[in-house]
Amino acid sequence: MHRSRDLPDCHYHSPPILIPPETPTPHHSLYLSNLDDQKFLRFSIKYVYVYKRCISIEMLRSSLSRALVHYYPLAGRLKASGEKEEKLEVECNGEGALFVEAFMDFSADEVVEASRWPNVSWRKLLYRVDAQSFLGVPPLVVQVTKLRCGGMVLCTGINHCLCDGIGSSQFLHAWAHLTSKPNQDLPLHPIHTRHVLLPRNPPTKHFPHPQYTTTNEPFDLNPILQSQPLIPVSLTFTASDILHLKQLCVPSLKCTSFEALAAHTWRCWVRSLGLPSSMKIKLLFSANIRKLMNPEIAEGYYGNGFVLACAESRADELVDANVQHGVRLVQKAKQALSEEYVRSVVDYLEENRVRPDLSATLVISQWSRLGLEEVDFGVGRVVYVGPLLSEIYCIFVPVVGDVEAQRVIVSMPESVVGKFVYYMKDFVEGEDLCM
Structure with missing residues (x-):
């Protein structure tokens, strides 16, 4: 029934490197809204892209560095806010995104076939950062895995506290645009500030919020x-x-x-x-x-x-x-x-x-x-x-x-x-x- 097939191991020929923004970027702490730093969003959105042709690694690194000039918070680091212990913010310091190159003895067609019944072996496609906590993982982690057919798997881990699905897709489109059209400006520029979603003073709750409150059911799934x-x-x-x-x-x-x-x-x-x-x-x-x-x-x-x-x-x-x-x-x-x-x-x-x-x-x-x-x-x-x-x-x-x-x-x-x-x-x- 479960036609699961394990992916082969990834071979790393060089250690991960940090890709900083190409030019200096603002250094400051970025406020995260209450929708951003919810406890259930403290993970990375992990996308897998499979292409039948491989992009030059140097080109990918260069365009990523340019994209991070625009999306510089993704080159920063998460930290606890000084105001509230459970609140998070981004230290925009230009430290860089983590980038790693690998090889897998598999073809693009075989990856697509294996996607019918994915399993835990797919974790190999994104480099595991050895960190003591969620805060120690860079907001952006990229692994480019070259395939034997000349294709590649591009896997990105984008911190959910910084981006939602729309935002992460927006960043990926920007990076791809700067890769395929290096002499053109971005068609859409990012808005970093989150103050549009500041809480009111005092906070006012006019509705029940059942998504956060338990039903007190005796049966736990x-x-x-x-x-x-x-x-x-x-x-x-x-x-x-x-x-x-x-x-x-x-x-x-x-x-x-x-x-x-x-x-x-x-x-x-x-x-x-x-x-x-x-x-x-x-x-x-x-x-x-x-x-x-x-x-x-x-x-x-x-x-x-x-x-x-x-x-x-x-x-x-x-x-x-x-x-x-x-x-x-x-x-x-x-x-x-x-x-x-x-x-x-x-x-x-x-x-x-x-x-x-x-x-x-x-x-x-x-x-x-x-x-x-x-x-x-x-x-x-x-x-x-x-x-x-x-x-x-x-x-x-x-x-x-x-x-x-x-x-x-x-x-x-x-x-x-x-x-x-x-x-x-x-x-x-x-x-x-x-x-």
């Missing part, structure tokens, strides 16, 4: 998830598949592709885990708030400009109903978002340095509309883009060559993988959605 190996599952939904899902809701309900696929995935996740019928289940998903604010957050803002929207349902109500029930809950969660709601979240986090409630929760992050598959370093189209691994959250990623298709990547307990895959593709009988 985490022991189940941690009691056995988690197996990454990768399922591709074509444009036709997604249209089929959406048509299950019409004519009584119109919905987006994300709403249909999120509701379907949530329902199948609950169904495969066999949770108690009366248990309250949450779905958390990232929602872009840039256009909710007044004035809107300006284009070029690359910090965390999202909040977690929260849908809730009893397990039996979600499983026994059709996909419409879940879609309505997702839509209700989206409709609850407003500028005042965002301000309430920021103020709530000012007084409560808490993590989201994950006791009975599926978290979905949508990467499929970030333009990740369009990052062009000038050596031809990317043949695969996705996460390094997805061990905690469910991620919707783009499918190269099909803008309307999406891949669902999520790790499931080993004993329920078969059921989850079956339920996910059950609505299109006879068709195999597995990659």
